[in-house]
Amino acid sequence: MRVARTFMKIVRFFGRPRVFDTTLVIVLSVPMLLGVNSLILQGETRATLTAGLHVAGSLCLLMRRGRPTLTAGLVAALDVVGITTQLLFFPTPPSIIAYYSLGRYTTGRATLITSATVFVVYAIGTELFPTEQFLAVAGGWSTFLFTVFVPVGIGQFVRLRTELNERGRQEAADAAVRAERRRIARELHDVVAHHITGINALVGGARATLPPGQAVTKNALESAEQTARQAMSEMRHLLDVLRVDGNEGPDAATGVSADRLPVLIKEARSSGLPAGLTVTGEPVELPAAVDHAVYRIVQEALTNTRKHAVGARASVRLAYEPAAVEVEVIDDGVVKEAGAPGFGLGGMAERVALCGGRLSTGPRPEGGFRVHARIPLEKP
Numbered sequence: 001m002r003v004a005r006t007f008m009k010i011v012r013f014f015g016r017p018r019v020f021d022t023t024l025v026i027v028l029s030v031p032m033l034l035g036v037n038s039l040i041l042q043g044e045t046r047a048t049l050t051a052g053l054h055v056a057g058s059l060c061l062l063m064r065r066g067r068p069t070l071t072a073g074l075v076a077a078l079d080v081v082g083i084t085t086q087l088l089f090f091p092t093p094p095s096i097i098a099y100y101s102l103g104r105y106t107t108g109r110a111t112l113i114t115s116a117t118v119f120v121v122y123a124i125g126t127e128l129f130p131t132e133q134f135l136a137v138a139g140g141w142s143t144f145l146f147t148v149f150v151p152v153g154i155g156q157f158v159r160l161r162t163e164l165n166e167r168g169r170q171e172a173a174d175a176a177v178r179a180e181r182r183r184i185a186r187e188l189h190d191v192v193a194h195h196i197t198g199i200n201a202l203v204g205g206a207r208a209t210l211p212p213g214q215a216v217t218k219n220a221l222e223s224a225e226q227t228a229r230q231a232m233s234e235m236r237h238l239l240d241v242l243r244v245d246g247n248e249g250p251d252a253a254t255g256v257s258a259d260r261l262p263v264l265i266k267e268a269r270s271s272g273l274p275a276g277l278t279v280t281g282e283p284v285e286l287p288a289a290v291d292h293a294v295y296r297i298v299q300e301a302l303t304n305t306r307k308h309a310v311g312a313r314a315s316v317r318l319a320y321e322p323a324a325v326e327v328e329v330i331d332d333g334v335v336k337e338a339g340a341p342g343f344g345l346g347g348m349a350e351r352v353a354l355c356g357g358r359l360s361t362g363p364r365p366e367g368g369f370r371v372h373a374r375i376p377l378e379k380p
Helices: 002-014 017-041 045-063 068-084 093-105 108-128 132-137 141-208 215-243 258-270 288-308 344-354
Strands: 275-280 314-320 324-331 358-363 369-376
Touching (some): 017 093, 108 141, 258 288, 288 314, 288 369, 344 369
Antiparallel strands (some): 314 324
């Protein structure tokens, strides 16, 4: 176990970008530097210059992450000098790593322009200063099509794969946060709302059983009832905020309300769903949470009708009552397929529950589907 932990610490240490690049340069340069002294003593000037080009290209790799375009240009220039002076016949290993880094750490257009420029530099250099050795060994400038574009392509693939993985991790983390917020909202509602409702009922019962002449006590109990109702209302608003995520942000705007149901019906008709709206009772100003819930219930029900029913007609009924508001959406369509259950009905149930109402959904005996919600209204 201790050996494994030590090994993991070493891996993490050398996995740091700066440490990794420095180690890479040392690994590529040290063998050449160790051989330079013996080459000089043996009078091998050309071999010494070749080793020098290799070491210079390796040192350029220290900035391959921060300045990949400049790194690719420098190693390409060193390669062209080496090839035209017959010191090299192929791009050096540092050049291949630099071109990989170009694809790995630059975006599409910059990568394409730099890669094409590097290839043109190789081609022009070898065409203007051709050598028999290069032509015999490398086969001409077409070799650079592989030595430049293949490493760049691999780098691009790794970059895109890494970005997709990172995006997936971020989306998963965001989804987990939203799910946790919804879970907390449900638990708060189930626990706190239950107790506040119980307190309100007990206080109301005590006030109703007071004997005459207890005005002070009655006023105190009425104040307690009002405080409990206010606490319930504020808690629901807070839970609405807690449950809001990136897809539900518009709920905070005035554009999501029961007043906009005619516009929603018009949009449904324009998208090919015949729909009608019936409003009964005297319209009143609804609490924000209820207002949003009514709109979202109708919106989700119409969306489900469009998605899951063939040739359906939808009918929306909004009823204002003295103590509650009712919303009903029915259709007469035929379900296309059962499919996997989605989140629409669950979202409706959560919204209605947070407003203290009841939701019922299901197929109708005469055909079609029905969504019905009844949400109580708090008395001022």
